[in-house]
Structure formats: structure tokens, C-alpha cells
Amino acid sequence: MYLYVYDAFVQDRRYEKELQKVENRLxxxxxxxxIVRLGxxxxxxEFIRDEVRRGGIxxxxxxxxxxxxxxxxxxxxxxxxxxxxxxxxxxNRIANLLGLPEGEAACDILSARIVEAIDAxxxxxxxxxxxxxxxxxxxxITCEGNYRVTPQGRGTIxxxxxFAPDExxxxxxxxxxxxxxxxxxxxxxxxxxxxxxxxxxxxxIIPLRSLEVRxxxxxxxxxxxxxxxxxxxxxxxEEKILKVITGKSRVF
Numbered sequence: 001m002y003l004y005v006y007d008a009f010v011q012d013r014r015y016e017k018e019l020q021k022v023e024n025r026l027x028x029x030x031x032x033x034x035i036v037r038l039g040x041x042x043x044x045x046e047f048i049r050d051e052v053r054r055g056g057i058x059x060x061x062x063x064x065x066x067x068x069x070x071x072x073x074x075x076x077x078x079x080x081x082x083x084x085x086x087x088x089x090x091x092n093r094i095a096n097l098l099g100l101p102e103g104e105a106a107c108d109i110l111s112a113r114i115v116e117a118i119d120a121x122x123x124x125x126x127x128x129x130x131x132x133x134x135x136x137x138x139x140x141i142t143c144e145g146n147y148r149v150t151p152q153g154r155g156t157i158x159x160x161x162x163f164a165p166d167e168x169x170x171x172x173x174x175x176x177x178x179x180x181x182x183x184x185x186x187x188x189x190x191x192x193x194x195x196x197x198x199x200x201x202x203x204x205i206i207p208l209r210s211l212e213v214r215x216x217x218x219x220x221x222x223x224x225x226x227x228x229x230x231x232x233x234x235x236x237x238e239e240k241i242l243k244v245i246t247g248k249s250r251v252f
Contacts, residue, residue: 001056002026002033002084002110005044005072007064010088011037018103022063022086025107033061038071045075052079059084059245061110065091066130066225073127077120077241084110084245091225094129097162099247109247116250117240118176121161123223123233129242131160131174134213134221134233141185142212155187157213159235164251171203175252179239180207211235 004026010019026032036047051057060076061084062068069085076083086106087095100106120127134157141149141157160182163174174182183206213233221228 002031002059002061003048003051003057004033004035004061004063004086005048005068006035006037007062007068007071008038010064015088018088019063021104022107025104026110029107029111031107031111033059038068044071048072048075049079052081057081059110061086063088065089066094067091069094069129070224070226073120073129073242076243077127077238080243082115082243082245086110094162094224097130097164097251098244099250100245101247110245114246114248115243116177116246118242118244119161119179120176120238120241121159121181122236122238123159123221123228124230126223126228127238127241128161128224129176130162130224131158132221132223132228132233132235133158134215135219137215137217137219139216140214141183142214143183143206144208144210145212149185151185151187153187155185157186158184159211160184161237162252171205173251177240177252179237180209181211181235181237182207183211183235209237 038044048060059082060072062072063086065087085095085100087100087102100109120129123132136154136156138154139151139157160174162176165171171184185204215231218229218231221233
């Protein structure tokens with residue numbers, strides 16, 4: 001059975017017509033299911049766990065955007081059920097990279113049910129799909145517990161699990177099937193910058209399975225767009241932990 005999790009913002013009147021089209025198409029395809037509408041006082045993870053315990057739930061579908069996926073990623077991974085996405089509204093990078101079109105068109109992808117087990121990144125015991133961006137700061141980086149890098153200057157660090165270049169961001173594809181993360185380090189220096197390991201457009205890219213970042217002052221990192229504050233960021237990868245429905249236009 002399918003469980004559809006509607007984020008609070010998609011319940012706004014401006015999404016009413018699109019939601020009706022989605023629901024009609026799901027019914028036509030024979031994959032309509034139970035609907036959960038999130039609100040200020042309703043936690044998606046607790047509700048999903050309860051439904052899984054009762055039995056019958058095979059797939060949870062996030063109806064919303066990246067923030068919606070962020071709310072349910074841990075419970076989906078822990079319970080080993082399948083994750084689907086019907087993207088609505090802005091900020092749908094995860095769905096785009098998985099090859100999922102917006103709104104009604106995503107229903108046919110759900111029905112085709114091409115399921116792939118992908119890796120999840122982990123930072124400070126929290127899972128992410130795409131990546132974590134740490135803003136410019138004086139930092140120390142320890143790679144896989146074996147070697148330490150101390151950049152001579154303030155620099156940004158991005159740790160990627162699923163990534164493809166676009167008009168805003170450049171670099172190679174990060175494949176969520178390879179059991180590795182990519183740490184992308186960019187340092188601003190008087191001479192322009194430095195590079196080591198594999199370098200693309202002035203960036204240093206290090207493939208690894210674990211990474212520790214320590215910043216001299218507290219910073220606000222973004223984990224799949226969600227703020228995470230601190231001075232310590234411990235990264236690892238969980239291989240093939242997420243079962244997701246993908247489209248033919250996925251980037252990996």
C-alpha cells in the first residue's frame with residue numbers, strides 16, 4: 001500500500017488544482033493510498049512508524065519538496081520501505097536528480113516503479129541525499145582518520161553524495177551507488193587558490209568514505225538545504241540504505 005505525505009505548504013489553495021490532478025491520476029493508475037497531511041504539530045516520522053507497525057505499507061511518497069523528503073528520510077531508511085516523490089513547488093533538487101518530473105507527471109513514474117537502492121550520506125548522525133555545504137571558515141579536515149588537511153586560509157567545503165552540474169554549480173557527477181562521498185574544497189588565497197588530488201575548475205575533490213571537519217568558530221552548514229549549526233561535522237556513508245523510485249532521466 002502507498003502512503004502519501006502531504007507537506008503543509010502544498011495544502012495552500014494555489015496547489016489545489018494540481019493536487020486534484022495528482023489524486024485523479026493516482027486513482028486511474030490504481031495506486032491511490034492513505035494520505036497524511038502534515039501540520040505544525042504533526043511529526044511525519046512518528047506517524048509513518050505507526051503505519052509500518054500496523055502492516056501493509058510498502059511505499060511512502062513525499063508530496064512536496066526537498067524539505068518534505070528531509071522529514072521522512074530517516075524513518076524510510078530505518079524501516080526499509082520504498083521512497084517515492086511527487087515534486088510540488090520550489091526547491092526540488094532531489095527529485096530532479098532522481099529523474100522525477102513535477103506534479104501529475106510524477107504519478108506515471110511511481111506507477112512504473114523503477115526502484116534503486118542508493119547510498120545516504122550521514123553528518124552528525126543525520127542522513128542526507130544530495131550533500132552538505134559548509135560556509136567559508138578556518139577549518140581542519142581529517143580524511144578517513146588517516147591524514148589531515150589544514151587549508152591555509154578560509155574556505156568552503158561541500159560534501160556530496162548525489163550531484164550533477166548545472167548552470168549554477170560545476171563539477172563531476174557524484175554517484176550515490178559507489179559507496180563514497182566527494183569532499184569538494186575551495187580555498188580563497190592571495191594567489192588565487194590551491195589544489196590537490198583531483199582538481200576541477202580550481203576545486204579540490206577528494207573521494208572518501210568518512211570525513212571530519214572542525215571549524216574554529218561556529219558556522220551554519222546546509223544539509224540538503226536544512227540549516228545545521230556547529231563546529232564539528234562528522235561525515236560517513238551508508239551504502240544502499242535508501243530504496244527510491246527513480247525516473248529514466250536520473251543523473252546516475
